[in-house]
Amino acid sequence: MTRFTSFCAVAALGTLASAAAASEDIADQYPQSELYSKPVEVIPHVFSAIGATAPPTYENSGHNNNLSFIVTDEGVVVINGGASARLAAALHEEIKTVTDQPVVLVINENGQGHAMLGNSYWVDQGVDILAHVDAIEAFGEDADFIYQGMQRYNRDKAEGTRIVTPNLSFEDEYKLSLGGVEIEVMHMGPAHDPGDTQVWLPQWGMLIAGDIAFHERMLPIFEGICTSCWIETWDEKMEPLAPTYVIPGHGHPTNLAQVRRYTRDYLVDLRETIGAHIEEGGDLAGAYYVDQERWRNLDTFEELATKNAGRVFEEMEWE
Template structure:
């Protein structure tokens, strides 16, 4: 059993309670709070989750000026012989702010940055670290995704982040891998894993077996509705979950968005939601339903999740298009 800092866990994990018949209720969602840490550009001050792992929990709302684009989780691992950062954030200002927080925890240098996928909030802060000669690691598909979309990602971020995005330029990962990447640093063995297709190209999870914790990235959600993109294969995501992700046997999960929690909770919010929505769309298709009507299939058991209003109808349309010719 890993040695857990219980006081930190108490602050960091307001568990999502209950998952009955697909329903999920959230005790820690934060869409209505503009900023929890006004003295920093970070949305939240990092909290210690396990002996070696800390995470600054982002807003579960869409990116805004008030949250500076910190709407995902920016984590770091203090290994004993250096620090590994997971996600560089949506701009250089967030990377710099996270680095300032790291320096209050340890004098160990940052030795590596890991991007959880190719989205802007994982990679747009890369330049801050690359300029200091620090390698940035990502899956090869995530690197390609970011390279293709980096201009739009930078411009979109600058529109909402304003002065917080002023110094940000796209910087690609310096190291890429395909299946897995093993790191032995200090007291820890860490596996960076591409488990299979999930939320977006190149999704990875960071697994620290000796502490029973997985920094899951966007394979796992619970307080925020999972976004389903046009290139997301939801049946593949469920298969990756059932055959590769959940069998890790993690005791603690830091999802891509939302507070650290347990595998049972993220199962309900992710695999449970995907299975539920596919079931509703499948029944709609069997009844001869159209795309226009598919947008309005019942997703009310998940209406309490942050970004429900922004994503529910879009998700239904994408899954209809995916399943129409399965």
């Protein structure tokens, strides 16, 4: 049904991947395309174009998250609309080299710009777009701000992009069967962003996890995020699922143990460290400087570590 690229190599990468496998300094890996990297076949029929583990820039065209797709005999399902219409079009061109099947559904994994701003391209192709109700609400509240931010870094590459919200929504789960592939779109619970969405392929043990799971770059803790809720969601929903393969929202495909280490274990460690700081009478100013050295090997550590500590302090101060 599809071509089969080096599955063994990708699987080995997923098993052995560490934070050193990614770098903010790696140049565009696919200069002939607006995509940062060419899609790879992670397991048979499931592809992902791995984005840069760095903030969005003109050089990476805003492709700093993973744009994935599932190929079946009855159509293609795309996960993430992309950061712009041009980036979505570039992904579509790659899909066409893999299969003649049409794209029949796009799933936005959250309400951030690199998940939703490319929706305008897909709508123009007549494709339905699905997202969680909370992600749609969050995007709607900040859409103009998100769009203007993309215009600033993307300049001429923003051409053709307009704000389009999904026409399909769900609350707990959305299931479909396509070409013999069972696809379960789920919202496990509170985690990184309102309406975080995961795509589960039970017959293959594959979880396209979105931003509930990080491993090569430090996860960002946004204002108002409940980190204790994120840990609870992980323990009650992510662990029992026990996926064999995980495509995170950012970084290379890997396994459950790897994302557990750099997501759940990081959150637990930071909360314990901040908790000890509070018990010792520490204040917010001191919280920014708590010891996070064991996580320094993660990309975006310099940008995020102090911010994360401050936000966890603000969360835990009144718990």
